[in-house]
Structures are given as C-alpha cells and as structure tokens.
Amino acid sequence: MSDYQCLEYKKVGMVTAIHLNRPDSLNAFNRQMRSELLIALEHANQDSDVRVVVLGANGRGFSSGADLAEGFLDGQTVEDQILDEYGPILSLIGAMDKTVIAASPGVMAGVGAAIAMRCDLLVMAETGNLMMAFSNVGLVPDGGASWQLLRYLGYQRCYALMAEGGRIDASICLNAGIANKLAPADQVLDTAMTWAEKLALRAPVALREMKKLLRQAADDSYDETVKREAKAQKICVETADAKEAMQAFFEKRPPVFRGE
Structure with missing residues (x-):
C-alpha cells in the first residue's frame, strides 16, 4: 500500500510485513507514524487472508522510542498521548487474531522496545540491544515496558536496568526470554519472514x-x-x-x- 509516509506495508502470501520507515531518526515514533501503524495493524487484522504479521523496521534499529522533538497537541498531556496514541497500538497487538512477530535489526529503545516486547514473538539482531534510557532524562518507562521487563528479568534486574538508564544485549534478551531468535543484523527481517511463512501454514x-x-x-x-x-x-x-x-x-x- 502506497498511502503511508512513515511505514512500508507489503503482503506476501499469508504474511503481512509492516516496516517502520523513519531510518534517519532511528524510527523514532512521531504522531504520523503512530497513526499509520495503528491503521496498518487494523488493516492486516481485518484481512482474512493474512495469518501472520511481521513488524520490522528499516535502517540500523527497530526504534529509538518517542520522537521527543515533536511535542504535544494543544491541551494534550503526556498521559493523554500515551493512552490515546500508543495505547490502541499496544492493545491491538495483544488482542488481534494474527500472530505478530517483531523483527529488530539493531537497537530497540523506550516505547519502541515496549511495542516490540508486546508482540507475540521477537527476532533480534545478534549485535542489537534493548535500552531503557528514561531515567537519563528524568522519566519512567512507559508503554507497558515495566510490566514486560518485570516478568522477564525479575524485580532486582528490572529495577537496575530502569534506574541506571541502561541497556541489555541481545544475548541476554535471548536467555531471559525477551527474544526468541537471534540473527545477523542484515538477516533479521528475512529470518522473521521465513518464520512467519512457516507459522502461516499451521492451524x-x-x-x-x-x-x-x-x-x-x-x-x-x-x-x-x-x-x-x-x-x-x-x-x-x-x-x-x-x-x-x-x-x-x-x-x-x-x-x-x-x-x-
């Protein structure tokens, strides 16, 4: 579909591939990309021929998180933005009938990491990592990241990661169960698509x-x-x-x- 400015949408057999496409900003989520992602996910979910969705990204990473340069709408608070603009995306990924595979070719940070972890399965680049840098700018994780990480890492490791604004490498993500598979960075999307095509053949x-x-x-x-x-x-x-x-x-x- 050619109507997207911040995404690429492609249907291959019974698999839909949605790629975040703001590589110059490391796929930082601006308002346009949030809106387009929700529309794209809804379209894939309503397509009875689609059985699996791959949510990937172009460039060096999955997403650097929110685009902090954009700001808020008039009268909008950060709470409003999280609940109104990210909330429907996160809810839909969890509720949709299709299997959703996230494919991260590099770093996934902030709410970008939260969206990737919300997917059913995750393929990460071997050299990739997960960043929770919120505390570096006096903020807390959002998008359900604290809920996800607490279950994967346990309280102490989760708190240390969040409090220190740190990162964990792909190998640790794999061992913790955050990621299912690792692949060379230039093969992450192909690995996710191959996996999706196999799953699409199942019941x-x-x-x-x-x-x-x-x-x-x-x-x-x-x-x-x-x-x-x-x-x-x-x-x-x-x-x-x-x-x-x-x-x-x-x-x-x-x-x-x-x-x-």
Missing part, C-alpha cells in the same frame, strides 16, 4: 486460541486457565482444520489448514 484457529490463552493466563488462576483451555479445545476440535489434521495423520501427509 490459524489453534494459534488464535493459544494466543488468547497465554495473554489471559498471566491474570488468571490455575483453575480458571483449565476452564479456558477446555473451552478453547472445544472450539478447535469442532473445526474442519482439526478433522483435516486427523485425516492427514492417517494418510501420512502434511495437513492443509484453511482456518475453518
């Missing part, structure tokens, strides 16, 4: 229900999760895809999933 309904279960499980009790799993399993068992998988098993062939 869409099952992947959708898995995502819902995992997103909810952090807030549910064990017993509540068992009940949710049972309901999700009922949905999956009744799909044509489940019947196709069983047939393919007996016929000793790969299943062909249609999302039905």
